[in-house]
Amino acid sequence: MKSISELLETTLAKAPCWAEARYHRRNSQSLSVQKGLVKQAKSNLTSGVGIRVFVDGAWGFSSTSDLNPHALEKALRQAIECAKSLSQLKKSNLKKLPETKLARGEFKIPGYENLKKMPLEQKLHAVLKAEKLTRNNSALIHSATCVYNEIFEDKIVVTTDGANASSQLARNEFKIGAIASRDGEMAESHESVGRTGSWECLFSRATLDEMSDSAAKLAVDLLSAPKIPGGNNVLVLSPAMVGLLSHEAIGHTVEADFVLSGSVAQGKLGTLVASPLITLSDSGIVAGVEHSGGELLVDDEGVLTTKTVIIKNGILSSYLHNRESAAIYGVEPTGNGRAWLYSDEPLIRMRNTYIEPGTQTLEEIISSTKEGYLVDCPLGGQADATGEFMFGAQKVTKIENGKLTKMFRGATISGQAFEVLSTVDAVSKEFLLDLGSGYCGKGQPAKVDAGGPYIRCKATIGGVQE
Amino acid sequence: MSQLFKSEKEKLETAANKLLSYAINSGADTAEVCGGYGTKTKITLEKQDYHLASSDDGYSLGVRVLKGNRQGFASCNSTDSAELKEIAIKANEIAGFSPDNPHYNIQRANNIPIEAPHNLVDPALTEISLQTQKEWTQLLVGEATKDKRFRLNEGGVEIGTGISLVINSLGTHQMEADTAASWSLMGMGVEDKLITSFDYFSQISRDASTTPETIILSARKFVEEVLRNLKTGRSESYKGLVIFSPRAVLDILISSLSYHFNGRVVAETTGRWGLKNRDQQILNSQLSLKDNPWLRDRSGCSTFDREGTPTRPMDLIEKGVLKSFCLDHYAAHALKLTSTGHAAGGPSSLPAVSTHTLCLAPGEETQHSLYQRVGAEQKSFLVVQRYSGQSDPVTGDFSGVAKGAEWWVNGERRYYVQETLISGNIFQALGEDLFAISKETEVIDCDEESPTLVINNISVTGG
Numbered sequence: 001m002k003s004i005s006e007l008l009e010t011t012l013a014k015a016p017c018w019a020e021a022r023y024h025r026r027n028s029q030s031l032s033v034q035k036g037l038v039k040q041a042k043s044n045l046t047s048g049v050g051i052r053v054f055v056d057g058a059w060g061f062s063s064t065s066d067l068n069p070h071a072l073e074k075a076l077r078q079a080i081e082c083a084k085s086l087s088q089l090k091k092s093n094l095k096k097l098p099e100t101k102l103a104r105g106e107f108k109i110p111g112y113e114n115l116k117k118m119p120l121e122q123k124l125h126a127v128l129k130a131e132k133l134t135r136n137n138s139a140l141i142h143s144a145t146c147v148y149n150e151i152f153e154d155k156i157v158v159t160t161d162g163a164n165a166s167s168q169l170a171r172n173e174f175k176i177g178a179i180a181s182r183d184g185e186m187a188e189s190h191e192s193v194g195r196t197g198s199w200e201c202l203f204s205r206a207t208l209d210e211m212s213d214s215a216a217k218l219a220v221d222l223l224s225a226p227k228i229p230g231g232n233n234v235l236v237l238s239p240a241m242v243g244l245l246s247h248e249a250i251g252h253t254v255e256a257d258f259v260l261s262g263s264v265a266q267g268k269l270g271t272l273v274a275s276p277l278i279t280l281s282d283s284g285i286v287a288g289v290e291h292s293g294g295e296l297l298v299d300d301e302g303v304l305t306t307k308t309v310i311i312k313n314g315i316l317s318s319y320l321h322n323r324e325s326a327a328i329y330g331v332e333p334t335g336n337g338r339a340w341l342y343s344d345e346p347l348i349r350m351r352n353t354y355i356e357p358g359t360q361t362l363e364e365i366i367s368s369t370k371e372g373y374l375v376d377c378p379l380g381g382q383a384d385a386t387g388e389f390m391f392g393a394q395k396v397t398k399i400e401n402g403k404l405t406k407m408f409r410g411a412t413i414s415g416q417a418f419e420v421l422s423t424v425d426a427v428s429k430e431f432l433l434d435l436g437s438g439y440c441g442k443g444q445p446a447k448v449d450a451g452g453p454y455i456r457c458k459a460t461i462g463g464v465q466e
Numbered sequence: 467m468s469q470l471f472k473s474e475k476e477k478l479e480t481a482a483n484k485l486l487s488y489a490i491n492s493g494a495d496t497a498e499v500c501g502g503y504g505t506k507t508k509i510t511l512e513k514q515d516y517h518l519a520s521s522d523d524g525y526s527l528g529v530r531v532l533k534g535n536r537q538g539f540a541s542c543n544s545t546d547s548a549e550l551k552e553i554a555i556k557a558n559e560i561a562g563f564s565p566d567n568p569h570y571n572i573q574r575a576n577n578i579p580i581e582a583p584h585n586l587v588d589p590a591l592t593e594i595s596l597q598t599q600k601e602w603t604q605l606l607v608g609e610a611t612k613d614k615r616f617r618l619n620e621g622g623v624e625i626g627t628g629i630s631l632v633i634n635s636l637g638t639h640q641m642e643a644d645t646a647a648s649w650s651l652m653g654m655g656v657e658d659k660l661i662t663s664f665d666y667f668s669q670i671s672r673d674a675s676t677t678p679e680t681i682i683l684s685a686r687k688f689v690e691e692v693l694r695n696l697k698t699g700r701s702e703s704y705k706g707l708v709i710f711s712p713r714a715v716l717d718i719l720i721s722s723l724s725y726h727f728n729g730r731v732v733a734e735t736t737g738r739w740g741l742k743n744r745d746q747q748i749l750n751s752q753l754s755l756k757d758n759p760w761l762r763d764r765s766g767c768s769t770f771d772r773e774g775t776p777t778r779p780m781d782l783i784e785k786g787v788l789k790s791f792c793l794d795h796y797a798a799h800a801l802k803l804t805s806t807g808h809a810a811g812g813p814s815s816l817p818a819v820s821t822h823t824l825c826l827a828p829g830e831e832t833q834h835s836l837y838q839r840v841g842a843e844q845k846s847f848l849v850v851q852r853y854s855g856q857s858d859p860v861t862g863d864f865s866g867v868a869k870g871a872e873w874w875v876n877g878e879r880r881y882y883v884q885e886t887l888i889s890g891n892i893f894q895a896l897g898e899d900l901f902a903i904s905k906e907t908e909v910i911d912c913d914e915e916s917p918t919l920v921i922n923n924i925s926v927t928g929g
Contacts, residue, residue: 035734037567041560042539044814045553048524061520065543082519085596086509089516089604121563128565143736179736179860188860227863230703230887230927260513261619262656343522382854384663385619385654388884390867392856412855412865414887443620462855462865462887465705465925 004067005166008049008158011072015160017080018054018097021072022300023047023156024342031124032147033131041124048342053079056087057095063343098327102163103304107297109169111197116152116170118199123148130212134178137216140223142181144216149173149437151447155300163302171195171293171447173437174202176211180219187222187409189394190379191215192436194449197291204291205432218377218395221407228396228408230463234372235413236365236456239432241393243450244381246280246353247440249389249417251450254310254318255336255348256325264387264418268316274421276314277455279356283307284335286352292433293449294351298335301346305335310353311421322348340444347442355452358427362454365426367402369456374399375413380438387417396461408463415459428454471629471643474503478525479641481545482633485529488554490635494531494561496572498634500772500813501527507596509603510622511651514611516603517622519596528813531557535566541814569733569799574636575774582769582776583762586644587627590674594625594647605678606649609685615696616689619664621651623681630812632774640770646670647677651685655693662695663869663884665852670765670912691851691870699881701848701873701928707840707901708888708924709849712908712916717853718864719892720755720824720916725859727782727790728819729797729808736860738893741801743788749893750900751786752829759807759822765913766823772809773817780806782824794819826916829903833918836902840920841877848873848926850888857892865889868926887927895921 008021025047032040048065049072060083062075127146134144150172158164173194180187191211195201206214237245252258253265260266265273274280284296284305296305301323308318321329322337325348337346366374379392396408433451440448482499489497505523509516527550528541538560540553578584603623610618626648631641650668654661667688671677710718731737739748759768759777770776773795781789793801794809794817810820831839840847848871855866868886872879890899904918 037569038537038564040539040816041537041564042541042816043553043556043560044528044540045542045549046814048543058516059518061518063520063522063524065524078521082507082521082596085600086516086519089600091515092513120560124563143734186860188858227889230889230925257513258619262617262654262661264661343524345518345520379856384854384869386661386663386884388663388867390854390887392865409863410856410858410865412867412887412889414867414885416885460885460887460927462867462889462927463925464889465703465927 005156005158005164007067007069008156011069011076012158012160014073015053015076018160019076020052020157020159022050022342025154027152028150029120030149031127032145033127034145035143036132046341049075050339050342051075051079052345053083054097055080055083057092058083058086058090061345094324094327097323099161100323100333102159102161102302103165103298104163105165107165107167109196109295109297111201111291112152112168112170114198115150115172126208130176130208133209133212134176134216137213138220140180140182140220141178141216143179145177147175157300157302159302165298165302167298169196172202175437176215178215178219180223182223185223187219189215189218189222194293194437195291196293196295201291222409225407225409228411228461228463230461230465232458232460234369234456235459236369236372236374236399236454238376238454239451240378240434240436241375241391242355242452242455243435244378244391245389245417246355246452247350247448247450248381248383249387250280250310251282251350251353252383253385253387254320256319256321256329257348258385259319260325263385265316271316272314273316273418274311274314275424277358277424277427278311278314278421279309280311281307281309281356282320282350282353284351286354286433289433292352293435293447296351299337300339301337303333303335303337305351308334320348320350322346338446340446344444347444349442349446350440350448352433353450354433355455357429357431357453360426360428362428362430365428365454365456366399366404369399370401372399373397374404379410383417389417390414412462413459414462420457420459423458424455426456430454475629477545478503478629478631481525481527481550482631484547485527485550485554486633486635488551489529489531489557492554492558494533494558496532496635498530498572499527501631502628502813504626504628506624506626507599508622508624509599511607511618512620514618526813529554529557530816531561532570532572533561535568535570536561536564537567537570538564539816569796571795571799572634572636573795575638575640576776578769578776579778583760583767584769586642586672586762586767588645588672588674591625591645591647592627594674599623599625602678602681605681606685609682610651610689613689613693615655615657615693616653617656618651618653623647623649632770634774638774640774642769646672649681651688653692655696657696660696660698662692665692665870668911672763695870695882697881698884699873701883701886701926702846703926703928705923705925707844707847707920707922708926709840709847710919710921711849711851712918713910714850714853715826715916715919716910716914718857719895720826722857722859722862722864722892723896724821724824727792727821729791729793729801730819732791733797733800739788746788747786748788749783749786749896752900752903753783753786753896754827755783756781756825757792757821757823758825761823764823768822771807772811773805775805775807775809777807777822792819792821824914828905828907828917830905831902833904833906836904836918836920838877839902841874846873846875848886862892864892888924890924894923899923
């Protein structure tokens, strides 16, 4: 790694402007099994260098998979040519990136070596076992799927203004799906976990056997669950659902590039946007939580990742920044500049986004709810510049007079994020980062995590009408 | 193959042949190499401004090996011999410990039919300078920012060239090149305190001469559609007729329906239909659906698939009757049929089954008459333009937010609604609940095509 770092520094020494060279080697492996048959067992290796320059207020970028010094110099020249061609058109007044504290040294997240040493064959055996356990859990299970993905990342970021950081981390995820069937009726369920670290990290909360059991049982239970009636309701959201809300509906609207384009969070710094019970943060490392899926020590601009408090006691207190947007707002960058591959330029992305825990227990929240629904097991979601969000949930349980009663089939919940957060009247002390597997998409994928406590709020369920 | 890519083609072919021989020499019984070369120059827009210009090129190669009934796969983004050797060994190593699966197979491909669109290259596009590309981007920005109420969040103009190659140890050799200019915009409308939803469009052109005009017209249409959403109100909750725009039809109904045409799903019996359902009425008799990979101006245009099998236009449903499933070699083996050229993927992925360009056939009624007929049936109704939600292909249930949706009362459009959810089931929607199909069709994002559909018994929950 040292020789690559020197090679990048030598290349950048020839730059007549601000420049950044980012080496990225990614080795990913993927295994999938369905109905006892291996559907996919593969290994991908991608490596190269992305060079980004800033000339008269314009960005230029070029990348190469060739680590030959001549290829790197060619990429630098191309990036400069690209930036120059745009500089006359660019309207922004920002002509130079301000000085900031940049990372130097090695940044390693534990688990990389451990995961690398474990043979892929052993991981495949675990995937085969999980699929078989799920499939054999009940006679009603028609089909089961199990997928394991892992990514080993090695990066070096060097900039002409002082960054020289090499980083290493491994991310992995384990997903189980089950389809139950009875009399032509089908129901599907998913269980997943995503971590940054070793193989053991994946199963620290639930064992492989427990995950298989949970996926199979949910699919079977959903077979007899009715469809939910639509309408505005009191909802108790699980940590995973709170994670989706924090990431999709709040997190994206406070990414400074979206804010500058006019998102609903524009002009709202310092104003009350949520219930005072709500404090929402985004951080590379979450205190007390190890191996979260979005763990990150240094971003792809060479900025150390800090904890950014986005909403403090209901008041919007910060946006998420890369170096450029931080300079526009006159604040320090928050370490949110992330790129998916060497050939991608860094964008403002979240890491671990969560609502801080409160003081009540889940039991207290349920028992004090006269009528509502407990919403759990997210199926993904999307949100808009307006803060309007949509999340899918696999499992919705009715709360009647303080007790959990009937389970319904998956539903969609929707609302305007800041309005929904303003209705929060209970926040639990139980806290989990629980987004599971999956990626955030914004032109490029990014591995993130999200979560929080259980919260009680009001939102709309998109169900059936009579 | 155009002379324009001579040296890149030779370098790609040389690397692919090396990889194939490394794979066989490392112990594979049969092997297949999928390779690609691509260049792209991109000017991107962000935060209402020009953001970044970039220029990239690169190779990628993936090798699939079979040892008996065991399969392994590995890929890299290099033509370096040492790396190619490493991935050939890795693929064989994976095959070595993978359990048997009798359906894995590699076949020799037939020649591509003469009627297929053989030339996807416009030499003029390969000669576009950064200056011209900048001028095209200025056209896009100019049109998008003419009306100050439109906020441009992201977008850009990209010019890309590519070569795709599939070879295997049984003698398959397929190669094609393509060039395209593409552009996109993502943004929203803002007026006083009103903000519309984010909206997005993308378009491609394979013809340099018509690109500037197409950029202007497509951006104008997009901005007009976004700004219309500034007039908002609330919808009522009801169960009944809902009009689905062509984009909504494709996003909600057809995307989930296509799962059931996937031959692998059929083989695994996790879909709704099986081989016994061929030539049977499975959906409403007004419905005909074709997959057409030979439409030159569409992004899904290709003459061969991920396994080198030639593609061809194919009827999936004709007047509600199931005609065909989409098969790669895996699904074909499992179902004892032959591949239909539907292996999808690229050099870094294993073949999977996917459709190319789905085209839902038009009906006979004009959109105008269709709206009138719905208005006569129902005092107020929802028109769904876009969708943000879940659609479970297994059960067919869908539920999500209707985006940019129109609320019509007494036959007139009143306003656009937010926070309105719709739910239903695709099999019922395209079966007994299909009320009408429009004569007019629309091509969405330069790929799939659909008419407007009117569906009954959809649940609408007003926010």
